Structure formats: structure tokens, C-alpha cells
Amino acid sequence: MKTVKKLLLILTILSLVVSACKKSIDSGEPGTDPTPIPPNTVTGGLLSFSPNFPSGKEAITFIFDASKGDGGLKNYTGDVYVYTGVITDKSNQAGDWKYNKWDWDQTPPTDVKMKAIGGGKYSLEIKDLNTFYKIPAGETILKLAIIFRNSDGSQTGRNSDGSDIFLPLYKENQLHIRIISPSLEPTFNPSISAVSKVVGEELEVKAISSKPANLSLSLNGKVFQSKDNESTISGTIKLTESGSQLIEAKASSSGENAVANFEFATTGEVEQAEIPSTAKIDGFTRLNNGTSVILTLYAPEKKGIFIIGDFNDWKAQSDYFMKRSPDGKRWWLQIDGLDPQREYAYQFLVDGTLKIADPYAEKILDPDNDTYIPAANYKGNKTYPSGKTTGIVSVFQGKPESYSWGINNFNRPEKNKLVIYELHLRDFLKANNYTTLTDTLSYLKRLGVNALQLMPVNEFEGNSSWGYNPSFYFTPDKFYGSPAMLKKLIDESHKAGMAVILDMVLNHSFGQSPMVQLYFDQGNNRPAANSPWFNAIPTHPYNVGYDFNHESEATKQFTKNVVKFWMQEYKIDGFRFDLSKGFTQKNSGSDVGGWSSYDASRVAIWKDYNKYMKSLDPDNFYVILEHFADDQEEQELSKDGMMLWNNLNASFNEASMGYLPGSNFSRGFYNTHGFQSSENLISYMESHDEERMMYKNLQYGNSAGTYSIKSLATALKRQEMAAAFFFAIPGPKMIWQFGELGYDQSIEENGRTGEKPILWNYKENPDRIKLYQTYAKLIALKKSKAVFNTTNFEYKLDGAIKYIILTGTEETLFIVGNFGVSSQEAKVTLPKTATWYSQLTNEQIALATNNYVKNLAPGEYYIFSDKAK
Incomplete structure (x- = not known):
């Protein structure tokens, strides 16, 4: 008995082990729910479903294979959700989804979470479609519309071409036929399939019907397989002709007929x-x-x-x-x-x-x-x-409408006198199109800017975007208007004395780009190793999208074609090249310091591009780099005539907020960079990429006693003082849209790149208008007075009392201000004794010595010249 019991115990243990092993095998991978694939389900494609001919009157189970389609969720290990709606008899087109189960930006509901069933596959059962989607009476579902995604929507699974997935429904109790091999992707109207064949190869075709019938398979109208009273048919055909091929599967039974087909192309010699x-x-x-x-x-x-x-x-x-x-x-x-x-x-x-x-x-x-x-x-x-x-x-x-230019030879502003206004059309005007911006040029002309810099306007992914996700480089994005509207904007800007600079993104491209798609490694979700243009793995930190290889001859040729097109077709006056430091093949991984160090290859690349642009237009064309590299590298690029972005946001904002330790903005002077000329350094206090100074003033501004920078009027006055010093520094300048009105909405409002409030009502506030008027006066001074281009200057920009002295051949000018939050005595030793005239008011002072001494209240500042206005 003991032996029998012992044997029974061993058998029990073995049974449990076998059961556990079977469960592990069935699940396909550890930690997944071993939900079985429904019986009689045709599997193998991106989307499998059961029953094979769902009518919508019964429960439907569908299975998503993350390794198929565009591979956007391949190797993803988190939860997968179904973003879904329906196409009904009331829909107008493929994009006319109705009764979406939930909004894209919402947290996914629990009933759209899929079950992992192993092998990178996920399943979901919907028991009743009308209840699930809340379909009103009298409306008929034709297709389920589907996108698979992770919880926040940053990763998605779609068809190979990036299109949405559609699961068709079939009329109940009728004869239908489906082609199940080759596996066709579930596009809205399946046509050209994922079939790649050349003349001489064979194609295997398999189809199933909803009930037994007489079945046939044909190629271009010629039957190559038939069966009677069956529900499955398969056959193989040799391909002898190149070009478009039509496969048809037909079923007939008791007067009913059904057809399914797909097209593909066979390549010949x-x-x-x-x-x-x-x-x-x-x-x-x-x-x-x-x-x-x-x-x-x-x-x-x-x-x-x-x-x-x-x-x-x-x-x-x-x-x-x-x-x-x-x-x-x-x-x-x-x-x-x-x-x-x-x-x-x-x-x-x-x-x-x-x-x-x-x-x-x-x-x-x-x-x-x-x-x-x-x-x-x-x-x-x-x-x-x-x-x-x-x-x-x-x-x-063949013969598009041509634009008749009013200005063919625009005289561009000198680099040293450039005052650039950077704007994003979407967030600048509610009617965000070129025509409305053209009508608004008078506002910018009154401000005095002489260059307009547009954030990227060539086709990018989606409609609402900053534009740094480019896809087509010769195509103005239709969201802002037509090519003729853009040309008129440029033409009218020239008539108003304003150059037009385009933000050009050639560090990277995104998946919508046909160049990315031509050579793409679906398995690893990145450009293929044989891509003529792109690196499979980015070579530097902060890369977004897919990284261009600018040592590749194909990329160099493409880049030159892009700049030539915009220079000649649209008469552009310059480019601001986004992420220009990324034009490198020296792999720095995540080492930002290593990426910023001197790179001889990168310098050679930019010199080559600059030489090419000069060959097309040698007349003061602006080549502007967002570089931020080692001073040695930027010095070499500036000597070649290129202009470098110079970010002074942090130091100017610290000064405007009244926090003095980090408020030294002496890097605004070209000599601190080792440059030979001020004309190659474009400084800015704000750009599209920086937190807005007024926002930080109001949120975090310093205070002492009754003086508080968090007060709107005080904060705006601080912006006046910051602008006075900013424009006094020799060299070209850039301002970000609405900085002249004290825009105070955070860059993170609605997400960093999301749409921002457009607040033209600022013009109704007298303090904001005062800031605008001060900007206009400062810009006029900078453009009209040669002293702002002098190479003879001195400054003290640390501490509360800051000053700049500019000495020209015919004029001396100095600016002094108190950036503290309490009264301070200013002492400035001037290069001469003179009568000094305020450039913003009618005030004048006669100094018997060359020492200027005055007690300045917090935020108080002056600009004086020895020449009367």
C-alpha cells in the first residue's frame, strides 16, 4: 500500500508539472494571460478575427500581431489598448470615424485594454457592438476602425503604410468569400497588397467562404483553380507578365454570388x-x-x-x-x-x-x-x-500658375543692423495663414524689425505642430496657405523693408518622409543600414526623429537641392538651420560635452554648405546656425561668414527677475566668444525654445519691501530695462513673438509644443503698449546710429548696477540701470566730459567731470548720448 500511495503521489506531481509546462508553452511567454485563440480563427496577419465573417450581431474577438504592419509596438512590453470607432452607412470616407470609444487624449477605459496571448499577440473580445460603441437605432456599422496604442498614445500599431486598420462586417446569413493568403493588411479598401513578386515567380492563393459553394481562383480573369461545394480553396499560379495583376476569388451557391479580390504588381526586366x-x-x-x-x-x-x-x-x-x-x-x-x-x-x-x-x-x-x-x-x-x-x-x-514678383532684387539689411522677429504662425494669429500675416506686417513695421523669421513651414506631420517633425522639404504646408500666398507674404515683406528667413530642419526627418520609408528596418523601427540618407542610430544627444548622415553624398546633394529650391523659387533671404550641431558623424552617444567639442568633419560640412549657398546668392545671404558648440568651432564658422545663435535667456531672465548672481549677460559681446566681428553673433533673450521671461517674472520675481517684480507693471518695466541693455550690445538681434508686449503664458501651456493663447488684447493695456513703444524706440536707435556697431566698448554687467559704454567715431553712448530690488548708487566713469542727452526722454545732464553718479531706484535705467536726438 505504501508503494502504491508513493506511486500515486509521484504521478500527481508529474501531472502538475506537465500541466504547468503545458500552460507555459500555451502562453508563449512568461507573465502573459494564456487566453486561447478562438477556434476556427484564420491567423497569420496583422489583424485576425473570429468569427471569420463577423456580422456584428454576435460577439467578435480580434487578435493584433504587433510584429506586423508598421511594427510600432513590436517588442513593446507594456499594456496595449484599442483606440477604436466605426465606419457606418452615415460615414463619408475612410477618415470619417464615428462613435469613438474614447478620446485620444483621455486615459484609456478598462474595456479597451487587450490581453497578451503570447508571441507578441494581443486579443480583445467585444460581446455586443451596438452597446460597446453606443450606436443609435437605424444606423448600420460597416467597418470597425482601429489603431492599437500604448496608454499615452506615444507608440501605435497600424498598417505598414501608416494608415488606420479596418475590420469589415458582413451581412448575416449571406454568401461571402475572403482571401486569407497572401495575408492582406486591413486597409479601408485593400488594393495593392504586401506582395512582392517578379516575373517567373509563383504565388500561392487561399480563400475561404462563409458556407459551402462552388469556388474559383483567377489571375487577370483566367481561372487557375476551382472546387465545387467546398468552403476552402487554394492554388498556385506562375506569374508571366509584369505590371498590375488582379487576383479574384469567387463563390456561387443557389443563386448567390460573392467576390473578393486584390491587386499587386509584378516586376519585369x-x-x-x-x-x-x-x-x-x-x-x-x-x-x-x-x-x-x-x-x-x-x-x-x-x-x-x-x-x-x-x-x-x-x-x-x-x-x-x-x-x-x-x-x-x-x-x-x-x-x-x-x-x-x-x-x-x-x-x-x-x-x-x-x-x-x-x-x-x-x-x-x-x-x-x-x-x-x-x-x-x-x-x-x-x-x-x-x-x-x-x-x-x-x-x-504641367503649367502651374506663376507668381509675378513685385521685388526681384531686395536689398537685404546689413547683418549688424538685423533685428529679427521670430514667429510661429499658428500661435501668432487666430487666422493662421500667410494672407493674414501679410495684412499684419504693418504692426511689425511700426515695431521696426527688419527681418521676419518663420518657424518651419515645409510639410510636417499633422497640422498643428512647431514644424520640427518635417516630412516633405519642397512643399509648403497647406495648413498655413498656398504657395502663392507664401510668395506674396515674402514679396510684401520685401516691400516693407523686411527680409524673410526660414527655419530649416535638416538634422532629422520623421516617419512620414518617403526617404525614411524607402529604406526602413521594420524589425528595429529605425532606418535601415543601407539608407543613403539616414543613420540607423543617431550619432548625438537630443536627436529627434531619424538622424541625417551629412557625410553621405546623397544627403549632401539632397540638402543642396532643398536650399536651392527655397532660395530660387521663394526668394528667401536666409535660413536658420535647426540643430546644426547635429550635422556630425562623430558618435558622442549621450555625452553632451563630447558632442559640443570641436569637430573638424562638422566644420567641413558646414563650410561646404555655406560655399554652395554663397555660389547661388553671394549678396549678404543669411546662414544662421543653432550650434552652441565649442568656441573654437564657432569662431571658425563665423570667419566663414556664418551667423551663430547666442542664447542669453538665462542671464537676462535672472537679471529681470532681480536675482543677481546669475545675471551677467556679458556673453552677448562677440569678443567673449573670440569672434572677429559682432555681425556673426545673433543674440536673443527669448526664442521659441525658451521659457517666457514675463512668465518667470510674474511667477518667481524677487521683491523687497513694497517693490515686487511679481507685479505686472513692475515686471513690464523690468522688461524695458532688459531690452535697453539687450539692443545696446553690438550685433544682430532676435526677439520672439509678443516679447514686445510682455507675453506671460508659459512655454509649457498646453504642452511645450502645444497651441498657445493668442493675446492681441495685450494692446489694450497701457503698460504693455509702453513696452512696445520702448522696443520700437530702441530698435530705431540700433538701426540708425553707427555707434551700435562700434568695436570700442566697455561694460560692467555683474551685480545690481550694470552699464555699457559704446564709443564711436562721432558719438559716445552709455546705458546704466539698476537690476536690484532696492535703491543703489550708480558710478560710471565715462570716456569724456560732455552734456549727455537721454535717448528715450527729453532729459539732459551736463557733467563737469567724466564721472556719472546717481542713486537709482530698482528698475530705473537711462540711455545717454553726447549727441542730441
């Missing part, structure tokens, strides 16, 4: 031919008065590329198969017989699977964002080819 001498080697060229175009694409190592578009009903036809240049790097094709007045939408179909817009397109159509562009900003936009293709498409016109 590639013709080698030189790009015609009449064409650009990159981009598109108009010929024959706009009735012909030559399209080119830089795409080494690709096997075959079709052009699909309005001119061929979006089919991969052999007549639109591109030729390849003998060096194997570029593809090209001439398209004839075009209507020069018509806009044509098109894409490149690369290797049968990837559809991309033209990187050199001057206009694109975005199915996800264009519908939200206000009509006043962009009128008469071309209709997106819904049902024909997916993803962003490019547009060309």
Missing part, C-alpha cells in the same frame, strides 16, 4: 537608360509646355518601380515602369499627353509593396489631415483619390 539631359537628376521636370514631365527617384538597390496615379487609374502598368540609370542609383520616366492645366496625383510603387509620395513634390495630399485645413487657409484643394490608393500622394501640374 528593368531598362537601363541615361536620364535625358533636359531633365533634373532629382525631382521632376516639365517639358513641352507642360504636356510632358520627367519624374525621377533616387533609390539605389531597388528592384523595380512603377509610377501610379491619375494618368493610369492607379494601376501598375508596364508603360509606367521606370527606367534605371546606368549607375543603378536613379529611376526615371517621361510621361506624355498631359493636360498642362490639370493637377495630377501620383505615387511611386517600389518593389511591388511600398507606395510613397515623391520626396521632391511641391504639393502633397494627406488623407488624414487635409480635411481639417480651414478653407480660408487653402481653397480648392484637389480631392484625394479615395478607394484608389492609400497614404500620402504627391501632386504635379
Whole structure:
């Protein structure tokens, strides 16, 4: 008996071990819920679902494979949620989601959290669709609209082309058929699939029907497999022709018929031919008065590329198969017989699977964002080819409307007299378009600025953005207006004496970029190692998006094409290059200090770009770098004529708040950088990237007794004093929008890059108007008086009493102010004895000696010159 009991105990233990092992195996990975895949579910794709033909009247279970599609959640280990709505018989298009389960910015509800079922797969069951989505009576669901995401939405899972996922519903008790192999991604209208084939290869096709029927499979109308009274069919076909192929699966039973199909492209033999001498080697060229175009694409190592578009009903036809240049790097094709007045939408179909817009397109159509562009900003936009293709498409016109420039040879302001006004159109005007900004130039002209710097305006991801997530570099973003509207803004700015500088982002690009998509490692969610333009892994800290490799010849050529386009097509006067220190291949990892140290390769890159821009426009073109590197490196770049950003926000803000230890802004002087001239150092107290000085004044300003910088009137007066010293320092200057009115909303309002309140009502406040008027006077002085460009200066900028003395050939000027919060005696030894005239008031003082001594109240300041106004 003891032996039997012992044996039973051993068997019990073994049974538990086997059960535990089986549970571990079923779950696929430790720590996951081993929820089984529903029986009879067809699996293997991005989205699997059960039942195989859901009608919406029963419970639905669907399974997301995070390794498929765009791979945005591949290797993600946290919770996955379903952001979902529906397409109903009341929807107008793919983007017309209805009855969203929850808002994107909300915390996900518990009933959209998926179960991890192992192997990177997640499942969710919806028991009753109408209840789940709260569908009103009389409205019919056609498709479930889905995006998979993490809790905060920073990572998402979508189709390979970035489009939303759609699960179709089928009418109950009717005959239906589905193609289950090859696995088609669940786009709104599945057409060109993830099938890459060349002539001579075979394709296996499998389909299932909702009930037994007579089934057939055909290629381009020719049946290659059939079965009677079955619910599954499969067959293999050899591909003998290049171009667009149509696979159809048909079912028929008792008078009912059903069809499912998909299209794909088969690549044939590639013709080698030189790009015609009449064409650009990159981009598109108009010929024959706009009735012909030559399209080119830089795409080494690709096997075959079709052009699909309005001119061929979006089919991969052999007549639109591109030729390849003998060096194997570029593809090209001439398209004839075009209507020069018509806009044509098109894409490149690369290797049968990837559809991309033209990187050199001057206009694109975005199915996800264009519908939200206000009509006043962009009128008469071309209709997106819904049902024909997916993803962003490019547009060309054989003979687009030309702009007649009023100013062809603008005389740009001297660098030393530049006063740049940086603005973000979205947050500057409620009607955020170029036309409204054109109408507002009078405000800037009265202020006296002579240069307008626009934050990025070329196409970026989404509509509401700072623009540092660029995707198309030759295309003005339609959210702000049309190309003609932008050209008029530039033209009218020139008429008003203002240069126009564009913020250009060529350190990185984002996933919407066709150049990123052309060579992308889906498994690691980064550019592929063979990308001609991008590093697989960024070489420096603070990189965002995907890092350009500026030692690559392909990147250099692309960069030069971009700057040439804007300089010649839009008559731009200069570029502010974002994150210019990132133009490096010296891998500094996370070492910010190492990244900032002297980099000979980076210097060579920038000298090459600067030389190229000078070759296009040698007349005082502004090349401005957001660099912040070692002084030695910036000295070398400045000697080559480039201008460097100089961030004085911290020291000026400490001074304006009345905190003196960190308030020394002597780095505003070019000699402290080792520069040979002040014209190459662009200083600023605020930029788009800094906390607003007035916000910090009001939140954290110092105080003593009854004097408090947290008081609005006092804080604004402190800004006057800061501005007086700021403009007195020799060299070009930049101000951030509404700094002249004391903008006091935090940069973190609505998120750092989120939309900010537009407060033109500031103009109703007398103290704010006084600040504006002071700015205008200071700017006028800087532009009119040669003494502000002198190389003979002295200063004391530590402590409460600060002063600057400027000595010119014909005039001496000094500024003195008390940045403390209590009265202080000012003592300034001047270079001469004279009668001194206030430059902001009618006050004058006659000094018998060269010593200026005065007790200054906190915030009190003066600008004196030995020349009367």
C-alpha cells in the first residue's frame, strides 16, 4: 500500500508539472494571460478575427500581431489598448470615424485594454457592438476602425503604410468569400497588397467562404483553380507578365454570388537608360509646355518601380515602369499627353509593396489631415483619390500658375543692423495663414524689425505642430496657405523693408518622409543600414526623429537641392538651420560635452554648405546656425561668414527677475566668444525654445519691501530695462513673438509644443503698449546710429548696477540701470566730459567731470548720448 500511495503521489506531481509546462508553452511567454485563440480563427496577419465573417450581431474577438504592419509596438512590453470607432452607412470616407470609444487624449477605459496571448499577440473580445460603441437605432456599422496604442498614445500599431486598420462586417446569413493568403493588411479598401513578386515567380492563393459553394481562383480573369461545394480553396499560379495583376476569388451557391479580390504588381526586366539631359537628376521636370514631365527617384538597390496615379487609374502598368540609370542609383520616366492645366496625383510603387509620395513634390495630399485645413487657409484643394490608393500622394501640374514678383532684387539689411522677429504662425494669429500675416506686417513695421523669421513651414506631420517633425522639404504646408500666398507674404515683406528667413530642419526627418520609408528596418523601427540618407542610430544627444548622415553624398546633394529650391523659387533671404550641431558623424552617444567639442568633419560640412549657398546668392545671404558648440568651432564658422545663435535667456531672465548672481549677460559681446566681428553673433533673450521671461517674472520675481517684480507693471518695466541693455550690445538681434508686449503664458501651456493663447488684447493695456513703444524706440536707435556697431566698448554687467559704454567715431553712448530690488548708487566713469542727452526722454545732464553718479531706484535705467536726438 505504501508503494502504491508513493506511486500515486509521484504521478500527481508529474501531472502538475506537465500541466504547468503545458500552460507555459500555451502562453508563449512568461507573465502573459494564456487566453486561447478562438477556434476556427484564420491567423497569420496583422489583424485576425473570429468569427471569420463577423456580422456584428454576435460577439467578435480580434487578435493584433504587433510584429506586423508598421511594427510600432513590436517588442513593446507594456499594456496595449484599442483606440477604436466605426465606419457606418452615415460615414463619408475612410477618415470619417464615428462613435469613438474614447478620446485620444483621455486615459484609456478598462474595456479597451487587450490581453497578451503570447508571441507578441494581443486579443480583445467585444460581446455586443451596438452597446460597446453606443450606436443609435437605424444606423448600420460597416467597418470597425482601429489603431492599437500604448496608454499615452506615444507608440501605435497600424498598417505598414501608416494608415488606420479596418475590420469589415458582413451581412448575416449571406454568401461571402475572403482571401486569407497572401495575408492582406486591413486597409479601408485593400488594393495593392504586401506582395512582392517578379516575373517567373509563383504565388500561392487561399480563400475561404462563409458556407459551402462552388469556388474559383483567377489571375487577370483566367481561372487557375476551382472546387465545387467546398468552403476552402487554394492554388498556385506562375506569374508571366509584369505590371498590375488582379487576383479574384469567387463563390456561387443557389443563386448567390460573392467576390473578393486584390491587386499587386509584378516586376519585369528593368531598362537601363541615361536620364535625358533636359531633365533634373532629382525631382521632376516639365517639358513641352507642360504636356510632358520627367519624374525621377533616387533609390539605389531597388528592384523595380512603377509610377501610379491619375494618368493610369492607379494601376501598375508596364508603360509606367521606370527606367534605371546606368549607375543603378536613379529611376526615371517621361510621361506624355498631359493636360498642362490639370493637377495630377501620383505615387511611386517600389518593389511591388511600398507606395510613397515623391520626396521632391511641391504639393502633397494627406488623407488624414487635409480635411481639417480651414478653407480660408487653402481653397480648392484637389480631392484625394479615395478607394484608389492609400497614404500620402504627391501632386504635379504641367503649367502651374506663376507668381509675378513685385521685388526681384531686395536689398537685404546689413547683418549688424538685423533685428529679427521670430514667429510661429499658428500661435501668432487666430487666422493662421500667410494672407493674414501679410495684412499684419504693418504692426511689425511700426515695431521696426527688419527681418521676419518663420518657424518651419515645409510639410510636417499633422497640422498643428512647431514644424520640427518635417516630412516633405519642397512643399509648403497647406495648413498655413498656398504657395502663392507664401510668395506674396515674402514679396510684401520685401516691400516693407523686411527680409524673410526660414527655419530649416535638416538634422532629422520623421516617419512620414518617403526617404525614411524607402529604406526602413521594420524589425528595429529605425532606418535601415543601407539608407543613403539616414543613420540607423543617431550619432548625438537630443536627436529627434531619424538622424541625417551629412557625410553621405546623397544627403549632401539632397540638402543642396532643398536650399536651392527655397532660395530660387521663394526668394528667401536666409535660413536658420535647426540643430546644426547635429550635422556630425562623430558618435558622442549621450555625452553632451563630447558632442559640443570641436569637430573638424562638422566644420567641413558646414563650410561646404555655406560655399554652395554663397555660389547661388553671394549678396549678404543669411546662414544662421543653432550650434552652441565649442568656441573654437564657432569662431571658425563665423570667419566663414556664418551667423551663430547666442542664447542669453538665462542671464537676462535672472537679471529681470532681480536675482543677481546669475545675471551677467556679458556673453552677448562677440569678443567673449573670440569672434572677429559682432555681425556673426545673433543674440536673443527669448526664442521659441525658451521659457517666457514675463512668465518667470510674474511667477518667481524677487521683491523687497513694497517693490515686487511679481507685479505686472513692475515686471513690464523690468522688461524695458532688459531690452535697453539687450539692443545696446553690438550685433544682430532676435526677439520672439509678443516679447514686445510682455507675453506671460508659459512655454509649457498646453504642452511645450502645444497651441498657445493668442493675446492681441495685450494692446489694450497701457503698460504693455509702453513696452512696445520702448522696443520700437530702441530698435530705431540700433538701426540708425553707427555707434551700435562700434568695436570700442566697455561694460560692467555683474551685480545690481550694470552699464555699457559704446564709443564711436562721432558719438559716445552709455546705458546704466539698476537690476536690484532696492535703491543703489550708480558710478560710471565715462570716456569724456560732455552734456549727455537721454535717448528715450527729453532729459539732459551736463557733467563737469567724466564721472556719472546717481542713486537709482530698482528698475530705473537711462540711455545717454553726447549727441542730441
